[in-house]
Amino acid sequence: MVFASRAAARCLTRPTSSLLSASPHFAGRAATPSIFSSTTKRTLTATASRQGKVLLVLYDGFEHAREQPRLLGTTENELGIRKWLEDQGHTLVTTSDKDGENSKFDQELVDAEVIITTPFHPGYLTAERLAKAKKLKIAVTAGIGSDHVDLDAANKTNGGITVAEVTGSNVVSVAEHVVMTILTLVRNFVPAHEQIEAGDWNVAAVAKNEFDLEGKVVGTVAVGRIGERVLRRLKPFDCKELLYYDYQPLKPEVEKEIGCRRVDSLEEMVAQCDVVTINCPLHEKTRGLFNKDLISKMKKGAWLVNTARGAIVVKEDVAEALKTGQLNGYGGDVWFPQPAPKEHPLRYAKNPWGGGNAMVPHMSGTSIDAQERYAAGTKAILESYFSGREDYRPQDLICYKGEYATKAYGQHDNKKK
Numbered sequence: 001m002v003f004a005s006r007a008a009a010r011c012l013t014r015p016t017s018s019l020l021s022a023s024p025h026f027a028g029r030a031a032t033p034s035i036f037s038s039t040t041k042r043t044l045t046a047t048a049s050r051q052g053k054v055l056l057v058l059y060d061g062f063e064h065a066r067e068q069p070r071l072l073g074t075t076e077n078e079l080g081i082r083k084w085l086e087d088q089g090h091t092l093v094t095t096s097d098k099d100g101e102n103s104k105f106d107q108e109l110v111d112a113e114v115i116i117t118t119p120f121h122p123g124y125l126t127a128e129r130l131a132k133a134k135k136l137k138i139a140v141t142a143g144i145g146s147d148h149v150d151l152d153a154a155n156k157t158n159g160g161i162t163v164a165e166v167t168g169s170n171v172v173s174v175a176e177h178v179v180m181t182i183l184t185l186v187r188n189f190v191p192a193h194e195q196i197e198a199g200d201w202n203v204a205a206v207a208k209n210e211f212d213l214e215g216k217v218v219g220t221v222a223v224g225r226i227g228e229r230v231l232r233r234l235k236p237f238d239c240k241e242l243l244y245y246d247y248q249p250l251k252p253e254v255e256k257e258i259g260c261r262r263v264d265s266l267e268e269m270v271a272q273c274d275v276v277t278i279n280c281p282l283h284e285k286t287r288g289l290f291n292k293d294l295i296s297k298m299k300k301g302a303w304l305v306n307t308a309r310g311a312i313v314v315k316e317d318v319a320e321a322l323k324t325g326q327l328n329g330y331g332g333d334v335w336f337p338q339p340a341p342k343e344h345p346l347r348y349a350k351n352p353w354g355g356g357n358a359m360v361p362h363m364s365g366t367s368i369d370a371q372e373r374y375a376a377g378t379k380a381i382l383e384s385y386f387s388g389r390e391d392y393r394p395q396d397l398i399c400y401k402g403e404y405a406t407k408a409y410g411q412h413d414n415k416k417k
Helices: 063-069 080-089 104-108 126-130 151-156 171-186 190-199 201-207 224-237 252-258 266-271 292-296 315-324 368-386
Strands: 053-057 091-095 114-119 140-143 160-163 218-222 241-245 258-261 275-278 302-306 327-332 357-359 397-400
Touching: 053 104, 063 397, 080 091, 080 292, 091 104, 104 126, 114 224, 114 368, 126 151, 151 397, 160 218, 160 224, 171 224, 171 302, 171 327, 171 368, 190 357, 218 224, 218 252, 218 266, 224 241, 224 252, 252 258, 266 292, 292 315, 315 327
Parallel strands: 053 091, 053 114, 114 140, 140 160, 218 241, 218 275, 241 258, 275 302, 302 327, 327 357
Antiparallel strands: 160 397
16 A cells, blocks of 8 residues: 655646745744634625635634633634735635534535635535636645545546645644653553542552553554654653654665654555554545554554544544454544544544543644744735745645646546546
8 A cells, every 4th residue: 555645746747837835934023913704705895906805714712702802713713814805905804613504615615716624624525616616726635634625526627726825834743742642541641540539549450551662663654744743752761662654765874863664565664553643644545544454464453543633543443453452542632524523433432441532623833933934824815825936835736727736635547527
């Protein structure tokens, strides 16, 4: 099985436009946010050469946006771009209502020129929705991961919709979350904390399933920007081995520096690991990758961490593996769909000892620091688009002019149809 890590494959295929340049997009802070309601629509006197409607899909900030003014990734603070867009004569519509046939997202996308959404509260751009978006020219992911867009359909819609994301904006944030989740599971933290909250004190009950990370074998599925950072952060823990599976190897000097080893077969790697962390993108070859069959090849009692995409695992199979003890724990922050319905099995799945669940809402890549980075990157992409320069950073492009600009989402026939 061959699939690209999100970062390792980026830029293997680049758009041919000579306008593309790797200009820095992360200098300085994001624009100062302003407070508006989630469905506010307002247009000011035009000052730009051309104007367009921007549809922004974000999660609700409620009172938290007022408590934390730097909380940009919410409907209240709108990535800090409202005033900047309106001063140029553009229209901004912001909503969190994205599901169902009569959602605000469906109502507004019909004449939107730009759609911005996040991986944390994705507005799913299906082929059916794209067919209704007659004016759509560019879809921007404020963050990393554009699997919520039907990319094949995007390449065939309106002469080819540009799909872009802010590569690198939250890789540090996610890598930190991965290491935290590994430790949370291995040290059996959640049951121990729940015991304290319940007013109990029973050391033996929680210590019986508590281990050290030192001396364990840890492997990452994909070793792109996030996977490599995870391995680097694990080096000081003196793990027995650090392994990775990726179609493209790290440079020998990087492997030596980290102290990691590439394994050619995914099945072979997971069979050796005490801990497996998933850091690959979601595409046709990774959807449902961790199913009953692959999980059965893992070490009995291993821990599995997923901060990539919820659909990479078969949720029912993971829940069953926890119940039987084939997996000692599962943790991460990604679900399918998002928000996760209340009956989602991974909300409640536990191992035979009543622990092993370290799941949280999709938050690993949306720390306040990450929000400032992907807000600035989103603004840079919009500026590049509305100015007509289209001088995007090549690594930010997923689809461009009707063709794939990356191999990070699997191998594709790049010929226009």
